[in-house]
Amino acid sequence: MIKFLDLHKINARFETDFQERFKSFLNSGHYILGSEVERFEMDFAAYCGTKYCIGTANGLDALTLIFKSYIHLGKLEINDEVIVPANTYIASILSIINAGLKPVLVEPDLETYNLSAEETIKHLNPNTKAILVVHLYGQLADMHAINTIAKSKGLLVIEDAAQAHGAVESSKFEVQSSRFKKAGNLGDAAAFSFYPTKNLGALGDAGAVTTNDRDLAETVKLMRNYGSSKKYVNEIIGVNSRLDELQAAFLNIKLKQLDKDNDMRRTMAKRYLHEIKNKKLTLPFYSGEDDHVFHVFVIRVIDRSGFETYLQSKGVEYLIHYPVPPHQQKALSMLNENKYPITEEIHKTVVSIPMSPVMAADEIFTVINALNAY
Numbered sequence: 001m002i003k004f005l006d007l008h009k010i011n012a013r014f015e016t017d018f019q020e021r022f023k024s025f026l027n028s029g030h031y032i033l034g035s036e037v038e039r040f041e042m043d044f045a046a047y048c049g050t051k052y053c054i055g056t057a058n059g060l061d062a063l064t065l066i067f068k069s070y071i072h073l074g075k076l077e078i079n080d081e082v083i084v085p086a087n088t089y090i091a092s093i094l095s096i097i098n099a100g101l102k103p104v105l106v107e108p109d110l111e112t113y114n115l116s117a118e119e120t121i122k123h124l125n126p127n128t129k130a131i132l133v134v135h136l137y138g139q140l141a142d143m144h145a146i147n148t149i150a151k152s153k154g155l156l157v158i159e160d161a162a163q164a165h166g167a168v169e170s171s172k173f174e175v176q177s178s179r180f181k182k183a184g185n186l187g188d189a190a191a192f193s194f195y196p197t198k199n200l201g202a203l204g205d206a207g208a209v210t211t212n213d214r215d216l217a218e219t220v221k222l223m224r225n226y227g228s229s230k231k232y233v234n235e236i237i238g239v240n241s242r243l244d245e246l247q248a249a250f251l252n253i254k255l256k257q258l259d260k261d262n263d264m265r266r267t268m269a270k271r272y273l274h275e276i277k278n279k280k281l282t283l284p285f286y287s288g289e290d291d292h293v294f295h296v297f298v299i300r301v302i303d304r305s306g307f308e309t310y311l312q313s314k315g316v317e318y319l320i321h322y323p324v325p326p327h328q329q330k331a332l333s334m335l336n337e338n339k340y341p342i343t344e345e346i347h348k349t350v351v352s353i354p355m356s357p358v359m360a361a362d363e364i365f366t367v368i369n370a371l372n373a374y
């Protein structure tokens with residue numbers, strides 16, 4: 001059996017460091033918003049190239065807190081429209097709704113599966129105030145085009161970077177600085193999830209907001225902790241969505257490995273792209289650069305249920321990202337009547353095959369052979 005993602009194998013590499021760090025955490029007697037969270041916020045901001053990082057309890061909260069903070073700051077108002085790709089994980093859309101804003105779903109590009117700039121333009125109206133881009137499957141969205149649209153219309157750009165930790169802007173957008181920008185630093189604010197399966201994953205729930213906007217950073221920081229920066233003094237209406245100190249400790253250890261792990265994923269993806277040769281399977285678009293961190297490796301196949309049965313017979317685990325598009329979920333009944341043919345086509349045909357930084361060469365070989373024999 002080839003595992004889809006061996007989380008224990010991924011984390012076992014850090015076992016000694018985890019145990020040492022846990023011991024000092026236990027001994028510190030300081031279990032909430034301590035030195036580990038502080039260090040992670042500094043180091044992850046530096047990693048992304050942003051001025052600020054604020055740890056949160058999870059990725060959905062990170063997204064929601066960005067929107068709620070913009071409302072608090074008067075940059076967004078209740079019921080403002082936010083453009084969001086129709087094919088995304090439901091969290092992107094929930095964050096907009098939970099903040100009191102209105103999601104406007106837009107079809108993706110069938111090649112990259114990311115938000116289409118042309119489609120976005122068609123949905124703009126005077127109520128549109130922000131664009132939430134999702135770097136789906138680990139591949140950066142077309143930020144150049146999206147930022148150009150946003151600039152001309154005065155819209156906020158927020159990144160859902162939950163699948164794209166460490167993805168670097170393509171070299172064709174190199175500016176004078178010669179410093180490439182990373183996911184988290186390509187819009188006005190970004191949200192990350194460190195759910196265990198993500199490219200940078202904790203051993204539980206965790207998330208973060210990154211931004212260069214000082215007012216936003218300060219508001220998110222207040223809001224995630226009961227609207228308070230000083231104990232028992234509450235300045236605004238907040239929530240409890242702090243990044244857990246122990247998860248921050250684990251993330252501090254794992255952050256050092258992130259670039260190497262992303263390189264392993266890209267190397268593996270290149271093997272798949274070169275060696276899988278089967279006309280029945282559509283392989284993902286890849287520029288060959290570091291703008292893709294292959295959070296998942298998604299292929300498409302017309303007869304998906306037949307292919308699923310085949311993979312099961314070969315002992316190759318797989319997942320579907322995602323089986324039901326958000327607009328067809330019962331929870332989003334107000335969107336159920338809408339039609340998004342490209343999104344629906346993607347949801348009907350996608351299959352994610354094993355992808356991880358710790359897969360053995362013979363396992364990769366087995367997957368390739370199985371796919372070529374289909």
Ligand SMILES: *Cc1c(COP(=O)(O)O)cnc(C)c1O
Nearest residue numbers: 058059060089091092162193195
């Ligand atoms: C994982 C994920 C989230 C939510 O993260 P949680 O930490 O599970 O709340 C949001 N958006 C996308 C695209 C994700 O993949």
